[in-house]
Amino acid sequence: MPVVSVDSLTKTFRVPVRESGLAASVRSLFNREFRHVEAVKAIDFTIEPGEIVGFLGPNGAGKTTTLKMLTGLLYPTSGSASVLDHDPSLRERELLKRLALIMGNRNNLNWDLPALDSYELQRAIYEIPKDQYASRVESFVELLDLGALIDKPVRNLSLGERMKVEIGGALLHHPEVLFLDEPTLGLDVTMQQRIRTFIKEHSRKTGATVMLTSHYMADIVALCERVIVIHHGRIIYDGALSNLADQFAGYKTITVTAEQLTPSMESYGSVMSVAAQVATVRVARAEVSAVARRMLQDMSVLDISIAEPPIEDVIADVFDSSEPET
Amino acid sequence: MRAMRLLGTHWRIAAMNELQYRANFFVQLLHSGLSLVTGLIAIWLVFQYTPSLGGWSQPELLIVMGIHIIVGAVLRSFIEPNMRRLMDDVELGTFDYVMTKPVDPQILASIRELRVWHLVDFVLGGLVLGYGMIQLSTTTSALDVVAFGATLLAGVLMVYCVWIMITSTAFRVVRSQEVLNLFEGFYQTGRWPVTIYPVWLRGTLTFVIPLAFAITVPAEALSDRLSAATVVLAMSFAVVIVVVSRAVWRMNLKHYSGASA
Numbered sequence: 001m002p003v004v005s006v007d008s009l010t011k012t013f014r015v016p017v018r019e020s021g022l023a024a025s026v027r028s029l030f031n032r033e034f035r036h037v038e039a040v041k042a043i044d045f046t047i048e049p050g051e052i053v054g055f056l057g058p059n060g061a062g063k064t065t066t067l068k069m070l071t072g073l074l075y076p077t078s079g080s081a082s083v084l085d086h087d088p089s090l091r092e093r094e095l096l097k098r099l100a101l102i103m104g105n106r107n108n109l110n111w112d113l114p115a116l117d118s119y120e121l122q123r124a125i126y127e128i129p130k131d132q133y134a135s136r137v138e139s140f141v142e143l144l145d146l147g148a149l150i151d152k153p154v155r156n157l158s159l160g161e162r163m164k165v166e167i168g169g170a171l172l173h174h175p176e177v178l179f180l181d182e183p184t185l186g187l188d189v190t191m192q193q194r195i196r197t198f199i200k201e202h203s204r205k206t207g208a209t210v211m212l213t214s215h216y217m218a219d220i221v222a223l224c225e226r227v228i229v230i231h232h233g234r235i236i237y238d239g240a241l242s243n244l245a246d247q248f249a250g251y252k253t254i255t256v257t258a259e260q261l262t263p264s265m266e267s268y269g270s271v272m273s274v275a276a277q278v279a280t281v282r283v284a285r286a287e288v289s290a291v292a293r294r295m296l297q298d299m300s301v302l303d304i305s306i307a308e309p310p311i312e313d314v315i316a317d318v319f320d321s322s323e324p325e326t
Numbered sequence: 327m328r329a330m331r332l333l334g335t336h337w338r339i340a341a342m343n344e345l346q347y348r349a350n351f352f353v354q355l356l357h358s359g360l361s362l363v364t365g366l367i368a369i370w371l372v373f374q375y376t377p378s379l380g381g382w383s384q385p386e387l388l389i390v391m392g393i394h395i396i397v398g399a400v401l402r403s404f405i406e407p408n409m410r411r412l413m414d415d416v417e418l419g420t421f422d423y424v425m426t427k428p429v430d431p432q433i434l435a436s437i438r439e440l441r442v443w444h445l446v447d448f449v450l451g452g453l454v455l456g457y458g459m460i461q462l463s464t465t466t467s468a469l470d471v472v473a474f475g476a477t478l479l480a481g482v483l484m485v486y487c488v489w490i491m492i493t494s495t496a497f498r499v500v501r502s503q504e505v506l507n508l509f510e511g512f513y514q515t516g517r518w519p520v521t522i523y524p525v526w527l528r529g530t531l532t533f534v535i536p537l538a539f540a541i542t543v544p545a546e547a548l549s550d551r552l553s554a555a556t557v558v559l560a561m562s563f564a565v566v567i568v569v570v571s572r573a574v575w576r577m578n579l580k581h582y583s584g585a586s587a
Contacts, residue, residue, distance in 0.1 A: 071426050096428035108423045110438075117339045124335035125427050125434070127328075 001085075002046035003177055003209040004070060008079035011040040011065050039065040041233040042079060052203055052210040054224035054241065058319045062233040063213045067179050070211070071101045083177060097126060100175035104185035108166055109154045115165035116150040119172060126173035133172065140168040143198055160191035167195060171202060178203070180212040184219055196222045217311045231319055241311075249314045252288050253307050255280045258299040268295060277302070282309070332429065333437045340440035354443035358395075358450055365391055365517060366454075380522035385461035386549040387519070392455025393478070393541050394517045399447035400482050401513065406506070407439035409493040413503055416496045421582070432490065432575050455548075464550045473557060474547035480564040481540030487571035488535055494575045497582035509535065516541045539563065 017033045018024060040062040047053050057063050068074040069081055072088040072095070081088055086095035102108070109118040116137075123133045141147055144164045154162060167183065180199070184192040200223055203210050214220055220227060220241065227244060229237040237244060254268070257278045265271050268291050269283035283291045288306060295301060308314075344350065369391065373384045382390070412435045415421035424431050459466065492505050516537035520528050532538040539560050546552040 068422070071422075073422050073425055091425070093428040096426060099426070101422065101426045103419075103422070106418065106420050106422070108420070113339065113343055117343065120339060121335060124332050125429055 001049075003049050003051075003084060004045075004047040004211065005082045006043060006045050006066075006070075006079070007081075008042045008044060009040060009066070009069060009076050009081050010038070010042050010078045011062075011069060011074060012077040013037045013039055038233055040069070040230075043230065043233075043235050045228055045235065045238055047209055047211060049209055050203070050207050051226060052200070052212065052223050054220040054227040055211055055213045055230065056220065056227055056315060057213075057230040061230045063230060064181055066230070067101070067181055067211070067213065071099065071179055072096070097173065098175055099177045099179065100170045100173070101179045102167060102170045102181065102183055104163065104180075104182035107154070107162070109162075109169055111155040112153055114151050114153055115146070115157075115169065118154070119150070119169055122169055122172045128173055136172055136174070137168075140171070143201065144168055144194070160187045163187060163191070163195060167198065174206050174208070176206075176208055178208050178210045180210065180214075182214055183212070184214060184216055192216060192219065193222075199223060217315065221311060229315075229318060236318065244318075245308045245311070245314045248318045249285075249309045251282050251284050251309060253280055253309055254283055254288065254292060254295070255305050255307070256295050256299070256301060257303040258295075258301050260299065262298050329430075329433050329437075332433070336437050337440050340438075341442050344440070344442040350443050351446070354446050358446050362395070362450055362454070365395075368517075380519060382519050382522075382549070383463075385458045385463075386545070388454055388458030388461065389548050390519050390541060390545040391517055392451045392453075392458055393545050395447050395451030395454060397478075397482060397485070397516070397537075397540050398513065399444050399451060401485065402447070403441045403444035404439075405436075405486050405489050407441050408436050409489050409506065410503075411435075411439050412493050413496045413506075416582070425582075431579065432572070436486070436490065459548065462549070466548055466550070470547055470550065470552075473552055474544050477539070477547055477552070477557065477560050478544040480560050481536065481544060484536040484564055484567050485540050487567045491571045491574045494578035497578040513537065519545065533563070536563070536567070 013036070014034045015037050016028065017035045018028045043062075043066065055063050055066070065074065069076050070083055070088055072091040075089045084095055084098055086092055088095060109115055110121075119133075119137060122128070123130075128136070137150075141150065144167070146165060146168060149157060149161050149165055150168075154165065157165065163183065171178070178199075183199070184195055187195070196219055199210065199212075202208065210223070212219065212223060224241055226239065227237065227241045228235055229244070237247060239247075251269075253272065255278065259277070261274065261277065261279055265274060265279050265281060269281040269287075272280040272282055274280075281291075292304060292306065295304065369384065369387050372379055372387075377383070379387060412421070415424060415435075421435075424434050427434055489509070492509065495505070512531070512535050515523070515527070515531060520531045520538040520542045523531065528538070543552065543556060543560050546556065
């Protein structure tokens, strides 16, 4: 039984069109023209219990719109969504109690209050029994290292510290489904890692299903076995992260170290970098073994390695190659 | 029941936190004291020239003023801070978090803030009201007091309903802060009984911004001039405005879910 299932989900926004200039602005007061923007176009997918799914796409691809439809913040224009067997757009209390939404760029906790006070409010809102609440706070304090943070007003915390207390607060009610929109936005590498580890661990322990968007591929690689790639409102890939490169990157990279490189490295493929003895070349998948063999014949090779292209590059290629439909 | 518990938790925490800032208490005391003194001077000036203002004697006007201060305290400690926060939330996009909580968004949005120090005005308003009552020549029956309490509650509820309607327009036109400031200006007119104003303003203060119901009507209850018809009108209007404001809230909220990106 899937936790999240989405069927031909579509969202069209009606956006007022306004030309530049004062005259146009005044005209638009009386006669407003609208343009329809299809942010999400008939997407389908399902997510099984306990899965951690990465939701990828460039800015404006429809990620946040989809998350908002799944959390009942936006009504779909057509199609349907189901989360834990509820229609999210009805915003039933039974459903809302079981999910959580965390947006990296928006604060949930009250700035003026210490996080612990905001936690207390969460306890009242989600009706968490006192003993469970106490043990959860204790475990979050330990896992996220919140000891010195939860007594201070949130406004006095650094961005990373704030995100840690935010995440703690959002998970106090042990949501069964967790929607994370850019949870590590703007954080330094150590803090990103800490938050990733925590999310992974929390999902493992509580069995929570997680859907996550991020611009940091490291988040995705660390957390998600499965990714859904959305571009211009359509899903262009849904499957294992490890197969993404197979499907979209028609090439691998060969890094070769030789006593002396041949001057014409371009003959092997497109050269990505070249130093005194080391060169990296991008080679079409089908030709990889032939090219490697030629390299070994042409030069006295000290070391050679063949690798999948970095996931960032694959994703960038995916977004570049699939043009919007008109 | 559940809403009351939520309210209790929110207020307890808000109070605990604000009580840490003692300086605010003295600032508030000074502010309230000043506006009390200017209010009293205005009344004193008026009665230098006339024994009654539109049929209201000096003690009766003190009662109006006391109620004006008390309702103002409710407004500034409970209603206004919540409405401002709601508008900020809509502007920042953090209202999404209110919407994803398993609580009615209108209830949650209306109970999150409490400005403890404005409660100073409760005490001051009570003192002015009490003093006016002592000076009064007529006697006040228990029924009058009950009518006073009921009409005051209904009046405050009406003021809240108007605010929630104004504030929920924020879901459509994100910047509606200015409207709140306008309301504050109107509120100052409530320190005098609405019966002294011209008909058009009286109508506005009764049915558009129901200060007549929140201030003048309870004052009428204590000054022996409240008619049964007024009580019925006040209670019926309260019911109507509760229903209407809820509908307006829902309609505006629907707009939020329909269009925001």
